[in-house]
Amino acid sequence: MRVSSRSFYHQFSDQVRTLSNRQNRLQSQAASGQRIQTAEEDPAAMRRILDLQAEATRVQQHQKNIDGLKEKVSVSYDALRGLKTISDRVTELAVLADGTKSPDDLKLYATEIGQLLEQATTLVNSRHKGEYLFAGTRSDQAPFQIQRNAEGRITNVTYQGNTDAPAVEVAEDMTVSVLVPGENPGGAGSRGLVSDPRSGADLFRHLIRFQNNLLSGDVNAIITQDRPALAKDEENIIFQMSTNAATQSRLDSAKNIATSRVAALGNLISREGNADLAETLVQLNQTQTAYQAALQGGARVMQLSLLNYLR
Amino acid sequence: MDLFGLLHLGARSLQAQRAGVEVAGHNLANVNNPAYARQRVTLQTSTTINSTLGPQGSGVEAVAIERLRNTLVDRQIENELGMGSFLEAQRNALEQAQASLGEVLDLSGSGTQSGLSKNLNRFFTALQGASASPTSLTERHLVLSAAEELATHLNITGDRLQALDKSLNESLSNEVDRANELLEGIATLNSRIGHVELSGNGTANDLRDLRQSRLEELAKLVKIDVTERPNGHLSLAIGGQNLLSETAQLDALEVYTADDGQPRIRTRDGQTPLDLTGGSLQGIIEVRDGPLARLRNQIDTLASTLASEINAIHQTGFGLDGSTGAALFTGTDARSLRVNAELQEDPAKLQLSGSTGSAGNNQIAVRLAQLAEKKLPELGNQSLSSRYNSTVSELGQALASVTSKSDDQRAVERMLRIHRDSISGVSLDEEMSDLMKFQKAYEASARLITTVDEMLDTVLSLKR
Numbered sequence: 001m002r003v004s005s006r007s008f009y010h011q012f013s014d015q016v017r018t019l020s021n022r023q024n025r026l027q028s029q030a031a032s033g034q035r036i037q038t039a040e041e042d043p044a045a046m047r048r049i050l051d052l053q054a055e056a057t058r059v060q061q062h063q064k065n066i067d068g069l070k071e072k073v074s075v076s077y078d079a080l081r082g083l084k085t086i087s088d089r090v091t092e093l094a095v096l097a098d099g100t101k102s103p104d105d106l107k108l109y110a111t112e113i114g115q116l117l118e119q120a121t122t123l124v125n126s127r128h129k130g131e132y133l134f135a136g137t138r139s140d141q142a143p144f145q146i147q148r149n150a151e152g153r154i155t156n157v158t159y160q161g162n163t164d165a166p167a168v169e170v171a172e173d174m175t176v177s178v179l180v181p182g183e184n185p186g187g188a189g190s191r192g193l194v195s196d197p198r199s200g201a202d203l204f205r206h207l208i209r210f211q212n213n214l215l216s217g218d219v220n221a222i223i224t225q226d227r228p229a230l231a232k233d234e235e236n237i238i239f240q241m242s243t244n245a246a247t248q249s250r251l252d253s254a255k256n257i258a259t260s261r262v263a264a265l266g267n268l269i270s271r272e273g274n275a276d277l278a279e280t281l282v283q284l285n286q287t288q289t290a291y292q293a294a295l296q297g298g299a300r301v302m303q304l305s306l307l308n309y310l311r
Numbered sequence: 312m313d314l315f316g317l318l319h320l321g322a323r324s325l326q327a328q329r330a331g332v333e334v335a336g337h338n339l340a341n342v343n344n345p346a347y348a349r350q351r352v353t354l355q356t357s358t359t360i361n362s363t364l365g366p367q368g369s370g371v372e373a374v375a376i377e378r379l380r381n382t383l384v385d386r387q388i389e390n391e392l393g394m395g396s397f398l399e400a401q402r403n404a405l406e407q408a409q410a411s412l413g414e415v416l417d418l419s420g421s422g423t424q425s426g427l428s429k430n431l432n433r434f435f436t437a438l439q440g441a442s443a444s445p446t447s448l449t450e451r452h453l454v455l456s457a458a459e460e461l462a463t464h465l466n467i468t469g470d471r472l473q474a475l476d477k478s479l480n481e482s483l484s485n486e487v488d489r490a491n492e493l494l495e496g497i498a499t500l501n502s503r504i505g506h507v508e509l510s511g512n513g514t515a516n517d518l519r520d521l522r523q524s525r526l527e528e529l530a531k532l533v534k535i536d537v538t539e540r541p542n543g544h545l546s547l548a549i550g551g552q553n554l555l556s557e558t559a560q561l562d563a564l565e566v567y568t569a570d571d572g573q574p575r576i577r578t579r580d581g582q583t584p585l586d587l588t589g590g591s592l593q594g595i596i597e598v599r600d601g602p603l604a605r606l607r608n609q610i611d612t613l614a615s616t617l618a619s620e621i622n623a624i625h626q627t628g629f630g631l632d633g634s635t636g637a638a639l640f641t642g643t644d645a646r647s648l649r650v651n652a653e654l655q656e657d658p659a660k661l662q663l664s665g666s667t668g669s670a671g672n673n674q675i676a677v678r679l680a681q682l683a684e685k686k687l688p689e690l691g692n693q694s695l696s697s698r699y700n701s702t703v704s705e706l707g708q709a710l711a712s713v714t715s716k717s718d719d720q721r722a723v724e725r726m727l728r729i730h731r732d733s734i735s736g737v738s739l740d741e742e743m744s745d746l747m748k749f750q751k752a753y754e755a756s757a758r759l760i761t762t763v764d765e766m767l768d769t770v771l772s773l774k775r
Contacts, residue, residue: 004736005342007729037416039707047704050428054696061436065443131446139671166673168443273418306743
C-alpha cells in the first residue's frame with residue numbers, strides 16, 4: 001500500500017499514544033498497588049468491593065460496639081464483686097448474730113450493716129461514661145434513692161429506674177443486652193440486680209429488716225427470716241455474676257468472629273481490587289520496551305527522506 | 312514541422328513541465344494540510360500534424376490538474392466520523408458523571424477515601440455507635456456530623472450532575488450554531504464550485520477539498536446524507552429533511568424545548584423535529600436522556616428515600632430532653648437534602664429513644680442503624696448502600712461499554728484514514744521525485760529551444 005508522509009506521522013503518533021496510555025495505566029497500578037480505581041475499569045468488581053467495604057465498615061463498628069459493651073460488662077462485674085463481698089459479710093454477720101451475743105454486740109453489727117448498706121447503695125449506683133449501669137434505660141439518673149430517718153440511718157432504698165434492657169447489635173442479626181435493671185418486680189425479662197420475685201431477692205429491704213432486727217435484738221427473726229432471705233440475695237448476686245461472665249464470654253466470642261470476618265473481608269477486597277504486582281511490572285516492562293522501540297524506529301524513519309540525498 | 316513550429320513545441324513543453332513543477336510545489340506546500348488531496352497534472356500529446364512524412368507529433372501540453380480522491384471512501388469516513396463523535400460525546404459526558412460521583416477506590420486504608428459510599432457507611436456506623444451509647448453526646452455529635460457530611464455530599468453530587476446537564480444543553484446549542492455555520496459555508500462553496508467549473512476551466516480541486524473538510528466537520532456534529540450531482544453540486548439531508556439542495560440552503564437547525572422539557576433539535580423554518588441517528592448532537596441527547604437522567608433520578612431517589620425512611624423512624628423517637636416528632640433530614644432530593652438545624656444546635660434533641668424519660672433506651676437508634684441493611688421497595692428491593700453501589704457500577708458499566716465502542720470506532724476511522732491517505736495523501740519522496748522529473752524535462756525543453764535557436768542562426772548565416 002502507498003504510504004503518504006502524513007499517514008506515517010499519524011500512525012506513529014497513534015502508536016506512541018496507545019503505548020503511552022498503556023504505560024500510564026500500568027504505572028498507576030504499580031504505584032497504587034490497585035488493579036482498579038474507578039468503576040469504569042471493572043464495574044462488577046467495583047460493585048463487589050463497595051459492598052464488601054460497606055460490610056467491613058459494619059463489622060468494624062460491631063467490633064467497636066463489642067469493645068464498648070465489654071467495658072460496661074467489666075465495670076458491672078466490679079460492682080457485682082463488691083456486692084458479693086458485702087453479701088458475704090452480711091451472711092457472716094447473720095450467722096454471728098445468734099443468742100450468744102449481747103444486745104450491744106448486736107447493735108455493733110447493726111452499725112456495720114448500716115455501713116454496708118451505704119456501700120451497696122454506692123455500688124448499685126455505679127456509672128460508666130456518665131451512664132448509670134443498673135437503671136434500665138433510665139440511665140441518666142441515679143437508679144437507687146436513699147431515705148433516712150432523723151438519726152441518719154437508711155430506712156428505705158427506692159428504685160427509680162425501669163426494667164428495660166437495651167440490646168446492642170454485635171453482629172448481623174445478633175444483639176446483646178449487657179445492662180441489668182436494678183430491680184424487676186414484674187418478673188419478666190432480665191432479672192433485677194438486687195430485687196426479683198423469681199429468685200426471692202430483695203437485698204435492700206432484707207438488709208434494712210436485718211438491721212432493724214439487730215437493733216431490736218430479735219435473734220429469732222434473724223434466724224428464721226433474715227438468714228434465708230439474705231441467702232436468696234446472695235444466690236441472686238451469684239446468678240448475676242455468672243450471667244455477667246457468660247455475657248463476657250459471648251462478647252469475646254463475637255469479637256473473635258468479627259476480627260476474623262474483618263480479616264476475611266480484607267482479603268476478599270484485596271483479591272478483587274489489588275494488582276498482581278509481578279504481572280503488572282512485567283507488563284510495564286514489556287510496554288516500556290515497545291514504547292522505546294516505537295520511538296527509536298519512528299525517529300529513524302523520520303530522519304530519512306529523499307531530501308537527504310538531493311543537492 | 313518547420314523550425315518555428317519546433318520553437319513553439321519547446322515553449323509548450325516548457326509550460327507543461329512548469330505546470331508539473333507548480334503542482335508538485337502545491338502538493339509539497341500542503342503536505343500537512345489534513346483536508347488536502349494530492350493533485351496531478353495531466354499531460355497530453357499536442358495535436359498531431361499531417362506532414363509529408365505522415366502524422367507528426369507536436370509535443371505536449373498540460374490539459375488538466377486532477378485531484379486524487381475516492382468519493383466512496385469520503386462518504387464512508389463521513390459516516391464513521393458521525394458514529395465516532397456520537398460515542399465520544401457520550402464518553403465525555405459519562406466520564407464527567409463518574410468524576411461527579413467522585414467514587415475513587417483507595418484500598419491502602421480502611422475504605423474509599425472519597426465518594427458517597429463512604430459517607431453512607433459512616434452515617435450508619437455512627438448510628439450503630441449511638442445505639443450502643445444512646446446517652447453519649449459525643450456519639451450524637453458523630454451521628455449529626457456524619458449526617459451533615461452525607462447531606463453535603465448528596466448536595467454537591469446533585470449540583471454537579473445538574474451542572475453537567477446544563478453544560479450538555481449549552482453544548483447542544485453551540486453545536487447547532489456551528490452546524491448552521493457549516494451548512495451555510497457548504498452552500499456557499501457549492502455555489503463557488505459551480506461558478507468555477509461551469510466556466511470550463513477544469514475542476515475546482517481546492518474548493519472541493521475545503522467543502523469535503525466542512526462536510527466531515529458537519530458529519531461529526533450530526534449524521535448527514537449527502538448526494539453529489541454530476542455538476543459537482545451537493546444535496547444534503549439531516550434526519551430525513553433536505554437542508555441543502557445544490558446551491559440553495561433550504562433550512563437550518565435549531566434547538567427547541569420538547570414536550571418533556573428537554574432541549575432537542577428541529578428544522579428552523581419547517582419546525583420539524585429531527586430524528587437524528589449519529590453525530591455528537593445525538594450523542595449528547597442520548598447520554599443526557601439515558602444514563603445521566605437515570606443517574607440523577609437514582610441519586611435523587613436515594614436522597615428522598617433516605618430522608619423519608621430515616622424521618623419516619625426518627626420522628627417516633629424521643630430526645631434526651633423528651634422532644635419528639637422532629638425530622639432528622641429535610642428536603643426531597645439530592646440538592647435540597649439538609650440536616651435539621653435544630654438537632655445540629657442541640658444533639659440532645661436527636662430522637663434515639665423509643666420511650667420518653669428513658670435516655671438509655673436505644674430502640675430508635677437500633678432501628679435507624681438497621682436501615683443500612685433494610686431492603687426498600689422504592690429502591691428496587693435493595694438497601695440504600697446497595698442501591699448506591701449498583702448506581703456506581705451501572706455508570707461504570709455504561710462508561711466502559713461506550714469507551715470500548717469508541718476505541719473500536721477509532722480503529723475503524725484510523726483504518727479508513729490510512730486508506731484515504733494511501734490515495735490522497737502527499738508523499739514528500741514522491742513529490743521530490745516529481746519535482747526532479749519535471750525539472751529535468753524543463754531543462755531538456757529549454758535545451759530544445761536553445762538548439763532550435765542555434766539552428767535558426769545557422770540558417771540565417773547561410774545568407775552571409
